[in-house]
Amino acid sequence: MSVYYSEKIGLPKTDPQRWRLRVNELGRQYWDYIEEEDLENDPQTPYVQYLLKGDEFECPVPEKPHTAFESARNCADFLALIQDESGVFPCQYKGPMFMNIGYVVACYFTNTPIPDHVKTEMIRYIVNTAHPVDGGWGLHEWDKSTCFGTCMNYVVLRLLGLSKDNPVCTKARKVLHALGGALATPYWGKAWLSLLNVYKWEGVNPAPPEMWNLPYSLKIHPCRWWVHTRAIALPLSYVSSYKSQMPLTPLLKELRNEIFVQDFDTIDFSKHRNNVCGIDLYYPHTSLLDFANNFLVGYDKIRPTWLLKESNDAAYELIKKELANTEHLCIAPVNAAFNTIVAYLEEGPKSYNFKRLQDRFKDVIFHGPQGMTTMGTNGTQVWDTSFCLQYFFMAGLADLDEYEELIVRCFKFLIRSQFTTDTVDGSYRDKRLGCFPFSTKEQGYTVSDCTAEAIKAILMVRNHSKFAYLGDYIDEDLLKKGIDVLLSLQNVGSYHFGSFSTYESIRANPALEKINPAEVFGNIMVEYPYVECTDSSVLGLTYFREHWDYRRDDIDIAIERGVKFICEAQQEDGSWYGCWGVCFTYAGMFALEALASVGQYYETNEIVRKGCDFLVSKQMADGGWSESIKSCETHTYVRGKKSMVVQTSWVLIGLILAKYPDKEVIDRGVQLIMNRQKARGDFDFEAVEGIFNHSCGIEYPNYKFLFPIKALGLYSKEYEQ
Numbered sequence: 001m002s003v004y005y006s007e008k009i010g011l012p013k014t015d016p017q018r019w020r021l022r023v024n025e026l027g028r029q030y031w032d033y034i035e036e037e038d039l040e041n042d043p044q045t046p047y048v049q050y051l052l053k054g055d056e057f058e059c060p061v062p063e064k065p066h067t068a069f070e071s072a073r074n075c076a077d078f079l080a081l082i083q084d085e086s087g088v089f090p091c092q093y094k095g096p097m098f099m100n101i102g103y104v105v106a107c108y109f110t111n112t113p114i115p116d117h118v119k120t121e122m123i124r125y126i127v128n129t130a131h132p133v134d135g136g137w138g139l140h141e142w143d144k145s146t147c148f149g150t151c152m153n154y155v156v157l158r159l160l161g162l163s164k165d166n167p168v169c170t171k172a173r174k175v176l177h178a179l180g181g182a183l184a185t186p187y188w189g190k191a192w193l194s195l196l197n198v199y200k201w202e203g204v205n206p207a208p209p210e211m212w213n214l215p216y217s218l219k220i221h222p223c224r225w226w227v228h229t230r231a232i233a234l235p236l237s238y239v240s241s242y243k244s245q246m247p248l249t250p251l252l253k254e255l256r257n258e259i260f261v262q263d264f265d266t267i268d269f270s271k272h273r274n275n276v277c278g279i280d281l282y283y284p285h286t287s288l289l290d291f292a293n294n295f296l297v298g299y300d301k302i303r304p305t306w307l308l309k310e311s312n313d314a315a316y317e318l319i320k321k322e323l324a325n326t327e328h329l330c331i332a333p334v335n336a337a338f339n340t341i342v343a344y345l346e347e348g349p350k351s352y353n354f355k356r357l358q359d360r361f362k363d364v365i366f367h368g369p370q371g372m373t374t375m376g377t378n379g380t381q382v383w384d385t386s387f388c389l390q391y392f393f394m395a396g397l398a399d400l401d402e403y404e405e406l407i408v409r410c411f412k413f414l415i416r417s418q419f420t421t422d423t424v425d426g427s428y429r430d431k432r433l434g435c436f437p438f439s440t441k442e443q444g445y446t447v448s449d450c451t452a453e454a455i456k457a458i459l460m461v462r463n464h465s466k467f468a469y470l471g472d473y474i475d476e477d478l479l480k481k482g483i484d485v486l487l488s489l490q491n492v493g494s495y496h497f498g499s500f501s502t503y504e505s506i507r508a509n510p511a512l513e514k515i516n517p518a519e520v521f522g523n524i525m526v527e528y529p530y531v532e533c534t535d536s537s538v539l540g541l542t543y544f545r546e547h548w549d550y551r552r553d554d555i556d557i558a559i560e561r562g563v564k565f566i567c568e569a570q571q572e573d574g575s576w577y578g579c580w581g582v583c584f585t586y587a588g589m590f591a592l593e594a595l596a597s598v599g600q601y602y603e604t605n606e607i608v609r610k611g612c613d614f615l616v617s618k619q620m621a622d623g624g625w626s627e628s629i630k631s632c633e634t635h636t637y638v639r640g641k642k643s644m645v646v647q648t649s650w651v652l653i654g655l656i657l658a659k660y661p662d663k664e665v666i667d668r669g670v671q672l673i674m675n676r677q678k679a680r681g682d683f684d685f686e687a688v689e690g691i692f693n694h695s696c697g698i699e700y701p702n703y704k705f706l707f708p709i710k711a712l713g714l715y716s717k718e719y720e721q
């Protein structure tokens with residue numbers, strides 16, 4: 001096992017034997033650190049051992065595979081070992097380096113003690129992800145050091161108890177100062193620091209809570225924005241307009257002296273609203289935004305108190321709806337942390353809402369070999385189990401008795417994860433009955449592609465004679481409702497006609513991007529048409545159409561429109577740009593699969609041909625593929641250094657389904673995957689697989705099992721049998 005930096009410099013770590021992951025039927029997962037005397041009565045599950053020990057996890061070693069099918073089978077055996085009884089494959093969904101700040105500030109602000117074992121492991125994680133050369137942090141784990149990343153993680157380390165004289169802090173402070181100090185940190189960073197009372201709200205651009213009371217008919221109404229952006233804007237408008245800050249503590253006083261380049265008392269914060277370190281800047285302000293901000297700063301000074309209170313009351317009402325719709329989990333950890341502070345301020349430390357929010361923190365902090373961190377969401381449960389089910393069927397593994405238990409568990413988990421209620425009235429949310437989320441039912445948000453993939457997975461089980469006995473678990477009416485919602489999510493506006501977005505259909509014009517205040521993310525203000533979401537939706541609908549006679553005409557039209565969008569989204573060179581995976585290889589796979597599902601193949605269709613030729617032109621000398629996360633940022637294909645199993649699988653899936661004629665190209669890719677497979681049947685993590693908002697990498701640890709299984713299985717069906 002690798003020796004981490006934290007060990008080299010002698011930082012303490014917890015005892016791996018004492019960690020247990022608790023997972024319930026709905027896929028809620030949280031870590032427990034048990035007492036030594038309980039070790040024997042409460043044995044560690046194999047997947048916990050794998051999650052914590054990696055390579056040193058001991059398990060049976062299967063026979064060396066000679067065929068692609070045997071190779072897929074070995075990987076499937078490994079996957080079966082790391083499944084929880086509930087059906088999910090727990091994993092550390094990590095990458096973003098701006099999540100821990102929310103957790104830690106929310107705890108500090110509300111006097112919520114962080115257990116020592118969590119502190120120790122969170123410090124380890126941050127120390128182990130510091131930039132190996134300069135010692136700073138970026139927006140995500142693989143980024144260069146930025147002011148935002150360095151400032152936030154420095155503050156987190158200090159709040160968690162690392163001394164300012166620890167060499168990690170000394171080094172990081174140097175980077176932070178070189179990048180302009182805390183004054184140059186972007187918008188969200190400034191907000192966290194202001195809550196901590198180590199920065200002043202007059203140095204943060206305003207977010208007026210009055211916007212929540214505007215009529216929805218206004219095309220700029222915040223409830224027309226992308227769900228994540230509005231979910232964060234909501235509590236942010238509350239705390240920034242009330243200028244909420246915690247009382248100064250001795251530690252915060254020290255921080256005031258550490259994070260700035262000049263003396264705290266000499267700073268005129270109001271001059272630094274727009275001061276952002278150039279290295280951080282991905283999306284600079286427009287002059288429209290600057291103009292609006294200047295106006296709002298003036299307005300803030302003259303706004304009557306009653307109006308402020310009335311607006312913030314309205315904002316809090318909406319926050320309570322978010323809590324009710326998500327069992328207090330909130331859409332993601334960023335708004336969860338802000339909401340926790342707001343609930344504490346509004347209702348106090350003893351209130352039900354605050355206490356439940358506090359309890360839900362556990363769901364998003366996840367342990368791993370490098371330490372513990374706050375994940376991008378509360379997991380990847382539904383998404384991974386849907387893929388797993390589908391790929392076991394596609395690869396022919398579902399026919400084997402040995403995987404019956406795995407399949408039944410996944411299937412029942414998906415059935416339990418389907419939404420059975422709609423959101424509360426006045427939440428500005430679409431219908432969700434019958435749909436599926438990305439992580440868990442409790443998280444409460446429908447995603448178009450997650451719904452389509454989950455429905456497809458459930459139907460695959462239903463259609464296989466071996467699993468006929470599971471048919472009764474399926475509520476057919478509920479599934480149809482899911483299809484109704486999916487159909488309603490298709491965009492029908494002019495420039496995105498036929499496409500699907502993520503959580504909702506497009507509610508406002510992308511011109512709103514002109515007031516994107518985030519500085520570090522692009523394309524976050526509204527929903528956009530996404531080719532991968534469209535591909536998955538088409539795939540779900542085509543599969544549904546083959547096996548079910550329901551709203552046939554509407555589904556035909558939706559598929560036709562979706563396919564047209566996919567074809568139009570292809571770029572000149574034959575590629576598709578991917579927004580949620582890295583990058584052209586990911587989107588290429590989805591597009592080729594969607595086109596194959598409507599009978600478009602290499603021989604017969606020019607678009608498919610161009611799509612395949614593009615991918616094939618990127619094959620590396622060793623037969624594999626590798627694309628760098630830089631592709632996502634620059635929107636051009638950037639080759640990675642070393643070929644990657646996951647990307648090689650993506651390309652092979654696309655090529656095989658498109659019936660690409662040159663078998664040798666495919667053989668070489670399959671060979672590469674088989675050569676990389678470890679004796680235990682698993683694969684190593686090679687490089688980050690996922691991305692969001694064009695700039696932030698995020699790991700999908702189960703992809704390295706799921707996609708090779710699919711690629712190898714499809715290959716075996718096509719060429720080995």
Ligand SMILES: CC(C)=CCC[C@@H](C)[C@H]1CC[C@@]2(C)C3=C(CC[C@]12C)[C@@]1(C)CC[C@H](O)C(C)(C)[C@@H]1CC3
Pocket residue numbers: 228229232332334376377383438447449450502521532533580691692693698
């Ligand atoms: C900048 C902000 C608001 C940070 C919070 C993080 C979220 C925005 C990210 C974390 C995980 C994330 C990448 C995700 C998605 C959206 C954005 C998320 C929720 C979706 C649901 C979009 C649709 C995609 O096809 C797919 C289903 C893969 C992802 C899953 C994760």
